[in-house]
Amino acid sequence: MKGWMRAVSLLSIIAVTVALALGTASGGLGYVLPFPGVRDLAYWFLFTALNPSTPLFTVMSPEAVTSIVWDYRGLDTLFETTVFFLAIIGSMALMRGIEVVKKVEERTYQIGMSPIVKTVTRISVAAILAVAASIALHGHLTPGGGFQGGAAAAVAPLLLIVVFSVYFAVGSHINKKNMLTIRTIGLLGVGLTAFAVLIIGVIHGVGAYVFQNQPKATAPIGLPADLFGSLTSGTLILFNFFEFLAVAAGFTIVFLLLSVPERRVMEILEGGEKDEH
Amino acid sequence: MSIDVNVFLFSLMIYTIIMNIGISLYAIFQRPNIIKKIIALTILGDSANVLAIIVGYRAWPSPNRAPIPPVLTNLHPTGEDIQMFTQVAVDPLPQALVLTAVVIGLAVTVFLVFLALQLYRLYGTLDVRKITKLRG
Numbered sequence: 216m217k218g219w220m221r222a223v224s225l226l227s228i229i230a231v232t233v234a235l236a237l238g239t240a241s242g243g244l245g246y247v248l249p250f251p252g253v254r255d256l257a258y259w260f261l262f263t264a265l266n267p268s269t270p271l272f273t274v275m276s277p278e279a280v281t282s283i284v285w286d287y288r289g290l291d292t293l294f295e296t297t298v299f300f301l302a303i304i305g306s307m308a309l310m311r312g313i314e315v316v317k318k319v320e321e322r323t324y325q326i327g328m329s330p331i332v333k334t335v336t337r338i339s340v341a342a343i344l345a346v347a348a349s350i351a352l353h354g355h356l357t358p359g360g361g362f363q364g365g366a367a368a369a370v371a372p373l374l375l376i377v378v379f380s381v382y383f384a385v386g387s388h389i390n391k392k393n394m395l396t397i398r399t400i401g402l403l404g405v406g407l408t409a410f411a412v413l414i415i416g417v418i419h420g421v422g423a424y425v426f427q428n429q430p431k432a433t434a435p436i437g438l439p440a441d442l443f444g445s446l447t448s449g450t451l452i453l454f455n456f457f458e459f460l461a462v463a464a465g466f467t468i469v470f471l472l473l474s475v476p477e478r479r480v481m482e483i484l485e486g487g488e489k490d491e492h
Numbered sequence: 493m494s495i496d497v498n499v500f501l502f503s504l505m506i507y508t509i510i511m512n513i514g515i516s517l518y519a520i521f522q523r524p525n526i527i528k529k530i531i532a533l534t535i536l537g538d539s540a541n542v543l544a545i546i547v548g549y550r551a552w553p554s555p556n557r558a559p560i561p562p563v564l565t566n567l568h569p570t571g572e573d574i575q576m577f578t579q580v581a582v583d584p585l586p587q588a589l590v591l592t593a594v595v596i597g598l599a600v601t602v603f604l605v606f607l608a609l610q611l612y613r614l615y616g617t618l619d620v621r622k623i624t625k626l627r628g
Contacts (some may be wrong), residue, residue, distance in 0.1 A: 253583040260584050260585060278562075298599050
């Protein structure tokens with residue numbers, strides 16, 4: 216009876232979906248999807264993303280998405296980074312006092328998976344970090360950017376934790392304190408880059424804006440679009456690099472907190488943190 | 493009345509995603525386990541993101557080439573290249589907004605996972621029917 220009901224409800228959902236699609240495809244709404252063009256705003260973004268003939272409007276980045284994320288709507292992304300920062304701070308506040316203590320025994324380096332897995336991991340961790348850096352630093356040229364690169368780079372410490380054990384990771388300086396330092400450097404860098412052109416403008420005595428990248432009509436100053444002949448798109452490469460640091464370190468903190476042995480957590484929760492102080 | 497197969501498949505995709513959103517909402521409201529609620533929440537967020545990206549898609553052919561990603565492959569474009577690019581590239585704005593939404597969704601999910609973990613450690617249950625009866 217139960218399985219019969221479930222089959223009927225599943226079939227009815229599929230039938231309704233196909234019927235709605237048939238209705239739309241036959242012009243039931245007065246138009247058919249998808250629309251042939253894009254909106255005027257999208258034309259403008261695509262037209263000005265990399266257009267040396269309009270120097271007052273262009274971002275000098277061939278990647279229209281990164282142009283929007285870090286230039287046209289840079290303030291959005293700054294607050295998005297803030298939300299991410301606050302979520303991880305909230306997680307750390309929930310897990311306060313809970314941390315893996317570094318083991319000094321020799322056995323620390325013998326636990327974990329088999330030597331085959333460990334050797335493969337040593338090679339692939341280097342490759343993962345290289346790919347992540349490539350994703351992040353080419354964010355203004357190809358699909359990708361600071362966040363995607365950071366998320367890819369955080370796989371490396373996760374692999375270390377799973378394959379070598381969390382004690383090995385803490386022993387190789389991948390601990391909460393160091394990651395917080397890297398994360399703070401990244402966030403400070405994002406903040407400073409947002410103010411970079413304004414600071415340069417104040418020094419030179421010309422008008423400039425927060426989150427400015429290329430020269431504008433009333434603020435004829437900006438960061439150089441290319442460096443030694445290769446395109447860097449002004450502030451975009453700096454934003455991507457610092458966001459890469461912040462996101463990679465933030466995810467590493469999450470993985471470290473989630474991999475604390477459960478017995479140790481219960482000891483701290485029940486023992487009133489006596490052994491901590 | 494003739495139905496283009498490509499248009500039908502595109503409409504089917506959109507309605508499938510909308511149904512997916514509905515099913516995940518059902519799971520969020522109806523399932524008692526918090527972990528299942530969090531999984532359904534991520535499905536809801538991802539479905540909404542895919543829907544937002546599809547809003548920026550443009551029909552093929554438009555006018556005579558398939559739509560391309562909003563990335564200019566020529567670093568020294570002429571005016572003609574840029575005109576061609578604006579004629580065939582998809583809308584970059586939904587993609588940028590989805591990038592923001594993905595990060596925020598991930599941050600919220602991380603926080604919710606930590607809340608659920610702490611809840612389980614302190615009270616030994618993840619069933620909302622039992623959690624609502626807890627006192628003190």
